[in-house]
Amino acid sequence: MRSWHGNNMGTLSVIATPIGNLEDITLRALRMFRECGVVYTEDTRIVSKLLAHYGIQKPLHRLDAATEIKKTDEIIARLETGEHVVLVSDAGTPGISDPGARLIGKVRERLSGSVIEAIPGPSALTAALSIAGVGTTEFTFLGFLPHKKGRQTALKKVAVSKIPIVLYESPHRILKLLKEFEAFNPLCVIIARELTKIHEEVISGSTEEVQEYFLKYPDHVRGEFVVIVVP
Numbered sequence: 001m002r003s004w005h006g007n008n009m010g011t012l013s014v015i016a017t018p019i020g021n022l023e024d025i026t027l028r029a030l031r032m033f034r035e036c037g038v039v040y041t042e043d044t045r046i047v048s049k050l051l052a053h054y055g056i057q058k059p060l061h062r063l064d065a066a067t068e069i070k071k072t073d074e075i076i077a078r079l080e081t082g083e084h085v086v087l088v089s090d091a092g093t094p095g096i097s098d099p100g101a102r103l104i105g106k107v108r109e110r111l112s113g114s115v116i117e118a119i120p121g122p123s124a125l126t127a128a129l130s131i132a133g134v135g136t137t138e139f140t141f142l143g144f145l146p147h148k149k150g151r152q153t154a155l156k157k158v159a160v161s162k163i164p165i166v167l168y169e170s171p172h173r174i175l176k177l178l179k180e181f182e183a184f185n186p187l188c189v190i191i192a193r194e195l196t197k198i199h200e201e202v203i204s205g206s207t208e209e210v211q212e213y214f215l216k217y218p219d220h221v222r223g224e225f226v227v228i229v230v231p
């Protein structure tokens, strides 16, 4: 049980976890995992693998976009009894294109005495920007572009931006996205693929050059991608 300002409310620790390499976990994150009573996560299999790697065993409960609101009452009840609850996504920082924000908003609204603490660490967003070699005084993060409604507007916003735009994209859609950019002025992109993993690479050039690269090396149209569009 952890207390704050003398009350007996619990703590919600929001922990960033590795985006590939299991060594990318902070000492504080590991301590929180050891000390907590329960872990809520988007993917129990991935988190149990991480915890097993560090010899930690904890009760794991699923909390994904579909169950986030439903699990709120349960988590608030735990915090009210002073429990230390951990929230993680499947990889990276919770709430960054991942569930977390709605739950945290509700906890803030309903339990003013509880502590919500960030245990910072990896995110594909900051990892990609850190090795992109572009100025980051200002940038826009759009996460995944909408698939249908609003896609054209979002693409246009990217194409006319005067500052770098960071996107997340899946391997199934990366070529489609690059092709769609052809409708606009020539754009430069930096693609960070499989960060922190064996096949990590950064590919950069015009959207045409990068498409040619992927067509030449179809094996590289796999894994996870961060796309940075540079003005």
Ligand code: SAM
Residues within 6 Å of the ligand: 019, 020, 089, 091, 092, 093, 094, 095, 096, 097, 098, 122, 123, 124, 125, 167, 168, 169, 170, 192, 193, 194, 195, 196, 197, 224, 225, 226
């Ligand atoms: N919350 C996570 C974070 O902080 O990075 C992001 C979750 S989002 C659902 C998953 C997307 O992040 C992937 O589709 C990909 O675009 C990006 N991503 C995650 N891991 C990555 C990696 N190792 N290399 C490149 N991109 C990655």
